[in-house]
Amino acid sequence: MEKLWNTFQAIGNIAFAYTFSVVIVEIQDTLKSSPPENKTMKKANFVGVSVTTLFYMSCGVLGYAAFGNKAAGNFLTGFGFYEPFWLIDIANLFIVIHLVGAYQVFSQPIFGLVENWYRERWPESNFMT
Structure with missing residues (x-):
């Protein structure tokens, strides 16, 4: 039962990592260009999501294959890897940079709502306009 629960929890974590999928649809809908550019954008989105999925799935599958149920949730610090400290700091900095970019993408609908409200x-x- 615990293994089944952990499996569903892992699937939930992967789904949580893909919360940007709603924004991808909105980005594709805002494209008002010729069909070749739309096809290019959709292909770029498909490649980006596929590569990310492959990376996450390979990390999860290889981690489980190597360590079983004792696989760490955090690859950097889960195995007691705290030195060199600067490497962990750089990894955390990259996470912050990634989240700042995601914040700007997720905030676009909110910015649009506020701008429309000001305009009205x-x-x-x-x-204001």
């Missing part, structure tokens, strides 16, 4: 509230203001 003060239609005669050049600054």
Whole structure:
């Protein structure tokens, strides 16, 4: 039962990592260009998601194959790897950079909502519109 629970928890973690999938659809919908560019964008999204999926799945499968149920949740520090400390700091910095970029993508619908609200509230203001 515990192994089944851990399997579902791992699938949930993977699904949580792919919360950007809603934003991808919105990005594709906002493209108002010729069909070749739309096809190129869809292909680029497909390749990006496929490579990310392959990377996450290979990390999970190889970690489970090597360590079984004792596989660490964090590859960097899960096995007691804390030295050299600067390497862990750089990895954490890259995570922050990644999350800042994701924040900007996720915030686009909120920015659009606020801008539309300002435009309707003060239609005669050049600054707001």
